[in-house]
């Protein structure tokens with residue numbers, strides 16, 4: 001039987017409607033984005049994020065620096081946004097150009113405004129099982145899993161990819177829901193040995209058709225995070241033939257992507273609540 005497609009577009013529209021209600025209740029709020037350079041994929045992501053903010057009534061402020069910006073210039077801008085009382089959330093679009101020390105820049109974002117959850121303080125809280133700000137992609141995936149009532153407690157979950165923005169936080173969130181989590185990556189040997197064991201499989205790599213049909217257990221839930229731009233459009237990490245054996249599958253496009261943007265809006269609401277004292281931001 002063919003897999004149930006997990007409709008991220010429809011759920012994201014509902015999340016955005018919830019966010020619009022929150023915005024109406026909270027009053028003005030703003031997300032500042034920082035884009036260094038002119039990478040077309042990053043520009044496209046920033047455009048989507050801004051459009052989504054506008055749609056729900058969040059002010060999105062677009063800060064741009066040239067590709068050859070110096071570390072001090074980027075840090076100065078981030079500090080200015082940290083100090084700006086009119087800014088609720090700060091997002092530095094990654095990857096940054098090579099000459100910049102990316103961890104150092106991300107470490108400058110005020111933790112309370114760190115909507116991507118990439119500051120060591122927020123990453124550490126997630127690691128300790130006390131999450132505050134958590135990245136939008138893994139959060140969006142968790143919401144999608146909940147929406148389709150996918151069981152996580154006690155099941156085997158395999159995450160492919162170990163980046164700070166997707167793979168690692170994803171593994172932490174699944175662990176917090178009591179899944180037994182395996183993290184695979186570029187040096188993993190015999191990937192299929194691990195994936196075949198997965199009740200829940202999350203592929204966050206960026207390699208087209210990495211997950212072939214014979215690598216997936218019958219009835220598994222498969223979350224395709226990967227995005228590769230091809231002439232035929234956006235393509236994920238999962239071979240379309242997987243739909244024949246999986247129980248649930250996220251389409252690309254229309255699965256994780258819309259949920260990422262919707263969750264970023266929710267994170268901006270959360271940042272506004274922290275700053276207004278409606279939610280207590282952890283002291284450490």
Ligand code: NAD
Nearest residue numbers: 137161162163166185186204205206225226227256257260
């Ligand atoms: P990344 O390049 O930082 O990480 C990729 C990971 O894949 C690494 O941890 C690496 O070890 C692993 N990897 C590489 N080759 C592998 C292989 N052959 N087998 C197993 N593992 C391998 O990328 P990222 O930022 O984590 O993003 C991953 C993918 O997800 C990209 O395609 C990106 O465009 C996409 N993405 C999508 C969304 C969304 O909203 N849909 C959000 C973020 C990222």
